[in-house]
Amino acid sequence: MANIKDIIARFSEKPGGLIEAYHALQKKYNYIPAEAIKEAAKIFGVSEAQAYGVATFYSYLSVKPRGKYIIRICESAPCHIAGADEVIKAFESELGIKTGETTPDGKFTFELTECVGQCQGSVVVTINGRPYLDVTPEKVPAILAEYS
Amino acid sequence: MIKEMRIVLRNADKIDPQNISDYIAAGGYKALEKARNMKPEDIISEVKKSNLRGRGGAGFNAGLKWSFVPQSETKYVVCNLDEGEPGTYKDRTIVEKDPHTLLEGMAICGHAIGSNKGFIYCRGEYPYIVEHLNHAIAQAKEEGVLGEFDIEVRMGGGAYVCGEETALIESIEGHRGEPRFKPPFPGVEGLWQKPTVVNNVETLANLPEIITRGAEWYSSIGSSTYPGTKVLTLSGDIVNKICIEVPTDTTIREVIYEFGGGIRGGKKLKAVQIGGTSGAFIPASMIDIPIDFDSMRNAGFTLGTGAVFVMDETRDIVDVVTRIAKFFEHESCGKCNPCREGTFRCYEIMKKINQGRASSDDLEKLQLLGRVMSKACLCGLGQAAPGPILTTLQHFRHEYERKLFLS
Numbered sequence: 268m269a270n271i272k273d274i275i276a277r278f279s280e281k282p283g284g285l286i287e288a289y290h291a292l293q294k295k296y297n298y299i300p301a302e303a304i305k306e307a308a309k310i311f312g313v314s315e316a317q318a319y320g321v322a323t324f325y326s327y328l329s330v331k332p333r334g335k336y337i338i339r340i341c342e343s344a345p346c347h348i349a350g351a352d353e354v355i356k357a358f359e360s361e362l363g364i365k366t367g368e369t370t371p372d373g374k375f376t377f378e379l380t381e382c383v384g385q386c387q388g389s390v391v392v393t394i395n396g397r398p399y400l401d402v403t404p405e406k407v408p409a410i411l412a413e414y415s
Numbered sequence: 416m417i418k419e420m421r422i423v424l425r426n427a428d429k430i431d432p433q434n435i436s437d438y439i440a441a442g443g444y445k446a447l448e449k450a451r452n453m454k455p456e457d458i459i460s461e462v463k464k465s466n467l468r469g470r471g472g473a474g475f476n477a478g479l480k481w482s483f484v485p486q487s488e489t490k491y492v493v494c495n496l497d498e499g500e501p502g503t504y505k506d507r508t509i510v511e512k513d514p515h516t517l518l519e520g521m522a523i524c525g526h527a528i529g530s531n532k533g534f535i536y537c538r539g540e541y542p543y544i545v546e547h548l549n550h551a552i553a554q555a556k557e558e559g560v561l562g563e564f565d566i567e568v569r570m571g572g573g574a575y576v577c578g579e580e581t582a583l584i585e586s587i588e589g590h591r592g593e594p595r596f597k598p599p600f601p602g603v604e605g606l607w608q609k610p611t612v613v614n615n616v617e618t619l620a621n622l623p624e625i626i627t628r629g630a631e632w633y634s635s636i637g638s639s640t641y642p643g644t645k646v647l648t649l650s651g652d653i654v655n656k657i658c659i660e661v662p663t664d665t666t667i668r669e670v671i672y673e674f675g676g677g678i679r680g681g682k683k684l685k686a687v688q689i690g691g692t693s694g695a696f697i698p699a700s701m702i703d704i705p706i707d708f709d710s711m712r713n714a715g716f717t718l719g720t721g722a723v724f725v726m727d728e729t730r731d732i733v734d735v736v737t738r739i740a741k742f743f744e745h746e747s748c749g750k751c752n753p754c755r756e757g758t759f760r761c762y763e764i765m766k767k768i769n770q771g772r773a774s775s776d777d778l779e780k781l782q783l784l785g786r787v788m789s790k791a792c793l794c795g796l797g798q799a800a801p802g803p804i805l806t807t808l809q810h811f812r813h814e815y816e817r818k819l820f821l822s
């Protein structure tokens with residue numbers, strides 16, 4: 268808890284620092300715990316409902332626990348026609364989970380996303396923000412092996 | 416062989432972007448020095464005369480926008496690096512290859528409007544660009560080249576609507592990224608109610624060369640009403656999926672066949688969507704028009720961000736448009752009813768058509784809904800969302816009819 272407070276306090280003087288504080292919290296915990304939202308509301312002088320409203324507006328912020336590694340696959344039109352659906356299936360079968368789920372060991376969360384701005388390399392996957400380009404179903408096991 | 420013309424990307428792949436001395440050795444920050452010796456109103460009139468128009472999609476004259484900024488003790492320069500339009504990666508490329516050209520452009524804008532504080536709003540999908548920019552800003556501060564002008568980078572959280580300038584401002588303020596009613600425009604009342612100029616990365620990155628070489632030089636390049644160059648990003652079924660910078664009188668055909676190397680696998684072109692995922696679908700028979708803002712608009716198309724998404728003859732237009740409809744349903748912020756409900760219904764009807772369960776009645780409904788949304792939605796998201804549907808109903812209606820349920 269002390270930790271949560273410290274992280275948020277680092278941004279308390281920054282105008283509009285609430286979202287920056289959420290990014291920092293998420294970097295540490297991979298999601299924004301409920302106590303953190305309460306604490307942030309106090310520190311930034313907004314209602315808890317408002318602080319929660321901000322945390323849930325942005326799709327990269329999460330109020331639910333997630334895995335250590337967040338795998339996102341782009342399903343926007345350029346990646347869609349390049350075969351994103353097949354790559355999604357490959358990840359699902361390799362990980363044993365569906366999109367939106369986390370592996371039981373808490374290691375991987377698999378999410379769909381819209382364009383991540385690397386469309387020269389469709390199909391694009393990111394793992395904790397790092398892009399992997401020209402991904403095909405065949406490449407999926409090797410990508411995951413990097414995180415074992 | 417036609418060639419690129421590089422203004423914004425003049426240093427790309429020639430200098431080490433991590434090293435400010437490379438930029439300075441290539442003549443960097445000289446334009447800012449020159450601007451500092453000019454009167455602010457002279458800079459504004461020079462930029463106005465250059466006819467540099469916003470590269471973020473709306474095509475508004477940059478100098479004219481700056482001229483609306485009223486007197487105020489505090490003013491802000493905000494750089495829009497949200498780049499959320501699917502198929503677009505130009506702003507990332509510009510910043511990756513030459514971050515200082517953006518910083519210099521922002522400082523020139525700051526001097527012109529009398530602001531000493533800039534923000535760069537970088538999308539959450541580019542955490543590595545945030546680091547890259549912070550590194551460049553630290554170097555610029557160390558060198559003292561920015562003078563009194565301070566630049567701070569803020570990171571978004573994966574919301575497409577935050578590219579809309581007032582939603583972006585809400586987000587920097589630490590709120591949900593929902594667009595504001597306009598007027599007042601940001602130039603008058605923006606960030607923390609202060610006058611704020613919001614410009615796209617590419618717009619700002621053009622400024623150093625405009626100041627160095629003058630308005631006359633710039634306005635003589637490319638198309639007369641939308642001069643200069645445009646940075647384009649090619650994606651889809653094209654041989655070269657690359658980022659290019661070309662004069663604005665370059666035609667779509669030249670972009671696809673000269674720079675893009677044509678269609679992959681020797682196939683034929685079916686359609687090209689330009690401007691991002693809200694852009695119009697252009698049939699292969701209409702690609703002989705120049706890419707500039709006005710030529711595109713006069714033809715019923717959009718230049719938008721300059722994303723060029725190519726589809727070959729085997730692609731299923733209705734399936735692609737259904738995917739796009741899902742995008743808008745997901746990205747609608749929900750503030751206004753026509754967009755919240757409209758994007759939901761568009762996706763619902765598109766799915767129905769794509770699955771072969773729709774009748775010709777549904778096509779009529781879809782068309783009506785699209786027309787209403789383009790007029791009634793609060794911001795550009797909802798207004799532009801039906802674009803792909805309406806233009807494909809116009810140019811590719813047979814593909815829809817083929818999927819109708821025959822009862």
Ligand SMILES: Cc1cc2nc3c(=O)[nH]c(=O)nc-3n(C[C@H](O)[C@H](O)[C@H](O)COP(=O)(O)O)c2cc1C
Nearest residue numbers: 469470471495498499578579580614615618795796
């Ligand atoms: C839904 C929506 C998304 C937008 N996304 C962007 C964007 O990612 N980048 C951008 O520069 N402009 C974007 N715009 C346009 C901005 O509102 C604004 O017009 C632009 O930043 C102004 O800069 P410019 O005059 O230099 O083009 C978007 C507009 C809408 C309605």
Ligand code: FES
Nearest residue numbers: 341346382383386
């Ligand atoms: S469309 Fe997938 S990264 Fe841009």
